[in-house]
Amino acid sequence: MLIRSFIIILLSNIALSQNILSGYGYGSSKLQSSPSSLALSNSLLPSFKNDVALSNPSSWHNLAFVHLNTSADIQQSIYKDLSSTNFSLSSVNLIVPWKNEISFGISFEPFLEREIVTDDSTSTKISISDQEINYKRTNTSSGGPSIAKFSFGNKLNDFESIGLSFGYIFGSSRLTRKLNVDSENYLVQSRDFFSGSLLELYFSTSRLDKSGKIDLFLGYGLSLNDLDIENNSYQAFLDLNNNNSHDNNDYPTVSQSLPPEITFYDNEIKISDLRIGLDYEFTPRKHLQFEYANFRDSGNHSSNSSLFSSFLSGKEKFSLSYAKFAKPLSRDKINFRTSINFQDFDVENFQKVSEIGLGIGLGINFGIAGNQIDFGYNVSKRKNVFDKNDELLQIFSIGVSIADLWFVKRREI
Numbered sequence: 001m002l003i004r005s006f007i008i009i010l011l012s013n014i015a016l017s018q019n020i021l022s023g024y025g026y027g028s029s030k031l032q033s034s035p036s037s038l039a040l041s042n043s044l045l046p047s048f049k050n051d052v053a054l055s056n057p058s059s060w061h062n063l064a065f066v067h068l069n070t071s072a073d074i075q076q077s078i079y080k081d082l083s084s085t086n087f088s089l090s091s092v093n094l095i096v097p098w099k100n101e102i103s104f105g106i107s108f109e110p111f112l113e114r115e116i117v118t119d120d121s122t123s124t125k126i127s128i129s130d131q132e133i134n135y136k137r138t139n140t141s142s143g144g145p146s147i148a149k150f151s152f153g154n155k156l157n158d159f160e161s162i163g164l165s166f167g168y169i170f171g172s173s174r175l176t177r178k179l180n181v182d183s184e185n186y187l188v189q190s191r192d193f194f195s196g197s198l199l200e201l202y203f204s205t206s207r208l209d210k211s212g213k214i215d216l217f218l219g220y221g222l223s224l225n226d227l228d229i230e231n232n233s234y235q236a237f238l239d240l241n242n243n244n245s246h247d248n249n250d251y252p253t254v255s256q257s258l259p260p261e262i263t264f265y266d267n268e269i270k271i272s273d274l275r276i277g278l279d280y281e282f283t284p285r286k287h288l289q290f291e292y293a294n295f296r297d298s299g300n301h302s303s304n305s306s307l308f309s310s311f312l313s314g315k316e317k318f319s320l321s322y323a324k325f326a327k328p329l330s331r332d333k334i335n336f337r338t339s340i341n342f343q344d345f346d347v348e349n350f351q352k353v354s355e356i357g358l359g360i361g362l363g364i365n366f367g368i369a370g371n372q373i374d375f376g377y378n379v380s381k382r383k384n385v386f387d388k389n390d391e392l393l394q395i396f397s398i399g400v401s402i403a404d405l406w407f408v409k410r411r412e413i
Contacts, residue, residue, distance in 0.1 A: 019077050019393055020116065020386045024347060025301055025311025026192070026229075026269060027112035027144045027173070033091040034071050035376030035397040039361025041319035041341035042291040044202075044217040044277040048363075048372075048401070049335075050285050050325040056217065057153035057163030058202040060095050060103035064403075065369050067095045071399030078392040079385075086115060090397060093149075103153040111147040111194075114173045116140075118307055136180040139307050140244075143173035145194035145227075153202075163202030169194055169227060175305055176244065185239040189246065192305055196227035198271060213282065217291075219275040227269035229303055232260040269299040289321040289339075301348070308386075314346040326365050335363030337376070345382075355382045357393075369403035 021028040032038040034054045036047040043055045051062040054069060071090040076083065093107030118139045151165040172193045179186045200221040208214045235258045238251045248254055277291040296314040321339035326332045338360045345353040357380030364373050376397040385391040 019075070019113075019382075020079060020391055021312060021345060021347075021353070021382075022113045022144075023116040023118070023141065023307040025297075025306050026194075026227075027114035027141075028312060029112060029295075030090070030110055032376075032378075032397075033107075033109045034069065035073075035090075035361055035374040035399040036335075036337060036363060038073075038376035038378050038395060038397050039337035039339065039359045039374075040289065040321040040323060041317075041339040041357065041359045041378065042277060042289060042321060043293075044219050044275050045279045045289045045291055045321070046287065046325075047323065047337065048374075049370075050281075050287075054093065054095070056202055056204075056219065057103060057105060057151040057165055058161045058204045058217070060097055060105060060151075060153040060163070061100055061155040061161060063095060063097040063103070063370075066097070066404040067370075067401050068404065069093050069095070069399060069401040071374075071397055073395055073397035076394045078394075080389060090399070101155045105149070105151040105153075107149045107151070109147060109149075110144060111167075111169050111171075112144040114141045114144040116307060134180075134182060138176075138178045138180070140176045140178070141173065141307050143171065145169050145171040145173070147198065149200075159207045160203070160205045162204075163200075165198075165200040165202070166224075167198035167200065169196040169198060175307075178239075178244070185242055185244075186236060187239050187244065187246070188234070188236045190231060190233045190305055192303070193230040193232070194227055195225075195230075196269065197224040198222070199224045200273075213280060215279045215281075217275075217277040217279065219273075219277075221271060221273035223269070223271045226267040226299060227271075229265040229268045229305075231263045231265065231303055231305055233263070234260045263303075265300065265303045267300050268303060269297055269301075272296040272298070285325040285327060287321075287323045287325075289319075289323065291317075291319045291321075293317040310348045310350050312345055313348045315343060317341060317343045321359075326363075328365075328370065329368070333365045335365070335372075335374075337361040337363070341380075343380075351384050351388070353382055353385050355380050357381075367403070370401075371403050372401040374399045374401070 040047045048054045052059045070092045073090050074087050076085045091109035095105040097103040147167045147169050149165050149167045153163040155161045175190045177188045203218045206212045206215045241249045273295045275293045280288045301311045319341035324336045341357045343355040359378040361376035378395045380393045382391045
């Protein structure tokens with residue numbers, strides 16, 4: 001007589017490398033690309049120097065020297081009793097101002113992040129001749145597209161300036177689904193290749209008041225070419241050497257496997273990004289700032305390569321900031337920044353995710369050319385991020401900016 005009994009225990013955990021929102025759709029965007037903007041929780045308004053934001057080319061004509069900037073960050077995510085820390089490069093950019101009128105720049109930074117791991121540990125006991133079989137499923141997503149930007153800024157007159165940025169999106173991400181059955185690992189892998197382009201327009205004016213203490217900043221980004229995806233799905237294999245990679249020691253070997261199944265998904269991500277900012281310099285080099293940002297994605301999202309069966313269709317952000325900047329060529333070398341911000345994330349077919357965050361940072365000037373080292377820290381709490389639980393995010397960023405003197409010989413100062 002055969003007696004079958006099934007005892008199923010399902011334990012779902014999320015081991016994070018970036019944040020839980022990176023498991024939706026094709027991933028989540030970075031908070032900010034530099035320590036100064038991270039501390040102030042904005043991107044349009046002056047954050048790097050008294051009248052300059054690294055991410056706003058309409059402000060670059062205010063730089064006196066060429067600047068090479070690079071930054072990196074450490075991000076920690078805490079969800080329930082799980083904690084994960086990740087180190088990554090934030091951005092690299094080169095800004096070349098010319099005669100306090102025009103400027104050029106090139107930058108490289110991550111566009112979307114898909115770093116996340118989910119574990120489903122399932123223990124199944126089947127009583128057939130006292131045989132017990134144990135399962136464990138692990139899904140790992142990594143990588144994500146990057147963006148290379150080519151930017152231009154122009155001072156139109158004493159009050160207005162404009163900026164233009166063209167971004168080329170490229171790169172890939174990987175998804176590995178692993179099923180462990182009685183200590184044997186069966187893997188199915190896929191890879192997404194991204195291609196698309198983005199146009200960003202910037203405008204700033206100081207005509208709002210006669211004193212010139214209030215500046216208005218506008219930014220608008222849109223997809224020139226909607227982001228297209230090429231998905232390569234590979235044949236399942238038994239990972240005999242347990243290295244989570246397909247090689248000739250596995251079954252079937254790489255040479256024995258079928259070629260990948262390739263599927264093209266067009267217009268997967270279609271971006272519309274509006275930002276509005278106000279900067280009030282109430283005393284010299286001391287600023288109060290407000291910025292509003294509204295991001296929308298109306299792409300198809302027809303691929304099923306994400307870990308969670310949904311995607312981020314939009315987000316809305318408000319930030320209030322205070323900044324104090326050092327006086328050039330003085331004993332005052334310290335820049336101070338702090339902020340509070342509120343965000344709402346729209347997850348398709350899911351409840352809204354809300355976030356409140358605090359930022360703080362310091363910048364230290366050194367050298368006569370305006371070299372600078374910046375530190376930024378942001379801590380935020382997200383509510384209803386996954387199965388109605390909260391997530392705590394902490395990001396620490398450090399950046400170094402080197403100003404080059406040899407360009408100055410050609411300039412009138």
